[in-house]
Amino acid sequence: MTTETSNPLPQTVPTDRPFARGLMPAPMPVQFLDAAGHRVGVFNDDYPEPSSEQLVAAYSAMVVGRRFDIQAAALAKQGRLAVYPPSHGQEACQIGSMLALSEDDWAFPTYRDSMALVTRGIDPVQILTVPHGAAHCGFDPRASRTAPQSTPLATQLIHAVGFASGEKRKGRPTVAMAFVGDGATSEGDFHEALNFAAVFKAPVVFLIQNNRYAISTPLSKQTAAPSLGYKGIGYGIASEQVDGNDAMAVLAVLNKAVAHARSGQGPVLVEAHTYRLDGHTNADDPTRYRDSDEVDDWLRRDPIARLETWLRHEGLIDDAFVASVAQKAEAFAADLRMRMSVDLPVDPMSLFNNVFATPTPQLLEQRAMVQAELEAEEASR
Amino acid sequence: MTLTTAQAGGATAAAPPQVTMSGAINRALHDAMTADADVVVFGEDVATLGGVFRVTDGISRDFGEDRCFDTPLAEAGIVGFAVGMAMAGFRPVIEMQFDAFAYPAFEQIASHVAKMRNRTKGRVNLPIVIRIPFGGGIGGVEHHCDSSEAYYAHTPGLKVVTPATVEDAYTLLREAINDPDPVIFMEPKRLYWSKGSIESAVAATTFNSFGRAAVRREGTDVTLVAYGPSVDVAMQAASAATESGWSVEVVDLRTLVPFDDETVVASVRKTGRCVVVHEAQGFAGVGAEIAARVQERAFHSLHAPVLRVAGLDIPYPPPKLEHLHLPGVERVLDAIARLQWDDDADTRFLANISANSSKGGAV
Numbered sequence: 017m018t019t020e021t022s023n024p025l026p027q028t029v030p031t032d033r034p035f036a037r038g039l040m041p042a043p044m045p046v047q048f049l050d051a052a053g054h055r056v057g058v059f060n061d062d063y064p065e066p067s068s069e070q071l072v073a074a075y076s077a078m079v080v081g082r083r084f085d086i087q088a089a090a091l092a093k094q095g096r097l098a099v100y101p102p103s104h105g106q107e108a109c110q111i112g113s114m115l116a117l118s119e120d121d122w123a124f125p126t127y128r129d130s131m132a133l134v135t136r137g138i139d140p141v142q143i144l145t146v147p148h149g150a151a152h153c154g155f156d157p158r159a160s161r162t163a164p165q166s167t168p169l170a171t172q173l174i175h176a177v178g179f180a181s182g183e184k185r186k187g188r189p190t191v192a193m194a195f196v197g198d199g200a201t202s203e204g205d206f207h208e209a210l211n212f213a214a215v216f217k218a219p220v221v222f223l224i225q226n227n228r229y230a231i232s233t234p235l236s237k238q239t240a241a242p243s244l245g246y247k248g249i250g251y252g253i254a255s256e257q258v259d260g261n262d263a264m265a266v267l268a269v270l271n272k273a274v275a276h277a278r279s280g281q282g283p284v285l286v287e288a289h290t291y292r293l294d295g296h297t298n299a300d301d302p303t304r305y306r307d308s309d310e311v312d313d314w315l316r317r318d319p320i321a322r323l324e325t326w327l328r329h330e331g332l333i334d335d336a337f338v339a340s341v342a343q344k345a346e347a348f349a350a351d352l353r354m355r356m357s358v359d360l361p362v363d364p365m366s367l368f369n370n371v372f373a374t375p376t377p378q379l380l381e382q383r384a385m386v387q388a389e390l391e392a393e394e395a396s397r
Numbered sequence: 398m399t400l401t402t403a404q405a406g407g408a409t410a411a412a413p414p415q416v417t418m419s420g421a422i423n424r425a426l427h428d429a430m431t432a433d434a435d436v437v438v439f440g441e442d443v444a445t446l447g448g449v450f451r452v453t454d455g456i457s458r459d460f461g462e463d464r465c466f467d468t469p470l471a472e473a474g475i476v477g478f479a480v481g482m483a484m485a486g487f488r489p490v491i492e493m494q495f496d497a498f499a500y501p502a503f504e505q506i507a508s509h510v511a512k513m514r515n516r517t518k519g520r521v522n523l524p525i526v527i528r529i530p531f532g533g534g535i536g537g538v539e540h541h542c543d544s545s546e547a548y549y550a551h552t553p554g555l556k557v558v559t560p561a562t563v564e565d566a567y568t569l570l571r572e573a574i575n576d577p578d579p580v581i582f583m584e585p586k587r588l589y590w591s592k593g594s595i596e597s598a599v600a601a602t603t604f605n606s607f608g609r610a611a612v613r614r615e616g617t618d619v620t621l622v623a624y625g626p627s628v629d630v631a632m633q634a635a636s637a638a639t640e641s642g643w644s645v646e647v648v649d650l651r652t653l654v655p656f657d658d659e660t661v662v663a664s665v666r667k668t669g670r671c672v673v674v675h676e677a678q679g680f681a682g683v684g685a686e687i688a689a690r691v692q693e694r695a696f697h698s699l700h701a702p703v704l705r706v707a708g709l710d711i712p713y714p715p716p717k718l719e720h721l722h723l724p725g726v727e728r729v730l731d732a733i734a735r736l737q738w739d740d741d742a743d744t745r746f747l748a749n750i751s752a753n754s755s756k757g758g759a760v
Contacts, residue, residue, distance in 0.1 A: 174473070175477055178481020205477065215468075376655040
């Protein structure tokens with residue numbers, strides 16, 4: 017039994033630096049590359065520059081990821097998908113988060129993080145089974161170390177915390193990357209997840225992709241906080257904010273955050289400032305709630321162009337490399353188009369297979385009924 | 398009266414040692430944690446204090462804070478954390494401190510716990526047990542006495558279990574912890590201090606009670622279907638009914654999901670009459686489901702409509718009025734009396750509905 021009688025009130029502000037500035041995020045988003053792709057230094061002293069290999073890999077993955085996103089949005093417009101939530105503009109966040117992880121680490125994504133899943137190496141057809149209407153989760157979470165994309169927002173964050181805590185208890189060095197948008201920081205589960213993660217020192221990195229809108233609701237109606245990055249402090253979580261369209265900065269901060277979590281020092285919260293260039297989904301009409309000037313502003317901060325400019329400047333990539341990546345992205349999209357042009361197979365009896373490990377007698381009765389209906393339908397053809 | 402295994406077995410040798418239902422649950426946790434190192438217990442106040450009902454008393458002492466720990470006060474967080482722990486290979490047994498305090502966790506339970514196996518095609522299963530002390534009859538203040546079983550039973554993917562005897566509390570919890578699927582384990586608070594023997598249950602090596610209702614008392618005239626805290630009421634009513642010459646059979650469901658149609662229907666086919674007893678509000682409750690299932694399967698065996706004796710359709714009342722809300726022996730006997738033993742229609746409690754009005758309405 018512990019008796020907690022000493023220090024009834026906090027006497028001092030913690031002065032150690034568990035992350036970059038104690039628990040505090042930088043007063044401005046950490047930046048390595050400005051909007052034009054020139055090397056700058058904005059509150060980035062604490063973060064080692066990512067390796068050339070990682071930056072070149074990020075460039076390639078962003079180009080492929082964007083091409084996938086455009087292709088998936090097109091499939092939705094053509095009616096091949098019921099819906100698609102695009103993430104065009106958020107490439108640096110989605111790709112950076114995955115490249116900062118090791119192979120055995122886990123991701124707990126939302127429905128908008130499909131580019132991240134492509135980067136993880138998951139078959140894009142399996143990613144799109146949900147909007148295709150064939151299954152709730154087309155990939156194997158265990159094989160890909162990626163939880164199903166969560167539609168109830170923020171609910172999966174606490175799964176990430178429990179999972180990471182469980183891995184730690186099992187003695188495995190796994191880190192969980194937990195994804196959330198600006199809107200879902202208002203959900204109760206976001207706060208419960210942060211609190212549990214801090215109390216149990218769970219090796220989790222919370223990545224807030226602040227893309228400025230929750231469908232139509234702007235950030236100003238979502239929060240009065242000076243930055244979403246400040247939301248970790250009250251829970252005792254080391255926090256940071258970063259330019260989410262600067263791939264180098266995203267990688268630098270997340271590399272350190274993942275290492276911090278893996279070393280047993282507890283969770284990290286990172287707010288990445290970015291922008292959703294497209295609508296919420298293909299069914300959305302963003303002209304109803306924002307000006308095209310604002311979109312144009314963010315187009316000028318394009319994460320791929322910024323990194324490309326710098327990589328070319330450093331001589332790390334050239335025209336031939338850029339062309340080969342573009343070609344690879346086109347081939348990726350063409351393959352996806354072709355494979356999505358046929359309907360994915362569905363098994364009606366699969367409705368009953370995994371409700372329970374062993375179906376209840378009542379489910380067996382209902383399965384027999386559906387089976388009989390299908391057989392009668394077949395016979396009447 | 399409280400059900401005991403001694404009554405069921407009619408033992409005449411030295412009486413086996415008696416434990417309370419909370420003691421039986423505690424023993425089941427101990428034994429499950431001894432048998433499987435992946436079983437962990439967590440929730441609000443479960444470690445140092447041993448839970449507000451002391452059900453987890455001594456678990457953290459005996460198994461360490463790694464395997465039995467207190468959590469922050471946040472029910473959605475506790476359930477969501479259990480989802481993640483289960484994904485990492487543990488078998489969490491978590492406690493919601495009271496029935497109504499589980500409501501903040503409902504999204505986690507309905508959207509994730511119940512659906513994970515289904516949405517991942519069986520690749521991720523969640524062997525989680527969510528223990529919920531439930532029901533009234535203890536003079537508890539508001540938000541401490543709800544019967545919330547219908548919410549869970551209505552949600553595909555959850556097994557819903559509630560013991561009525563001390564022995565079943567042990568057996569059903571062991572089986573729940575072994576189960577590969579999530580189980581909502583509803584503990585009748587007012588039976589926590591009831592006593593019985595668990596000796597034979599503890600000696601058992603396998604558990605096979607899910608989906609198998611127990612006939613607690615045999616009879617020929619009426620079947621009372623009950624579960625959890627209402628089984629005791631049904632047993633008392635069955636005893637009292639002998640004075641009126643009725644031979645009453647009592648079926649204890651034990652698990653609402655999976656539901657044992659076979660035992661219930663066999664009993665009703667034999668007796669021809671059926672009353673369902675539960676504490677939860679009657680409207681759209683589990684009793685409605687049971688009544689429907691019985692008439693769907695045994696219509697031609699029934700001599701009377703299936704009646705329900707349930708809680709009133711009111712928010713759980715303050716302690717000094719709960720006796721009016723809870724199904725009691727008299728109300729059960731009255732229901733039995735209304736099972737059309739003669740041809741006189743019983744219209745006493747029917748709403749006064751105008752035959753000419755399409756709107757109807759009670760007066």
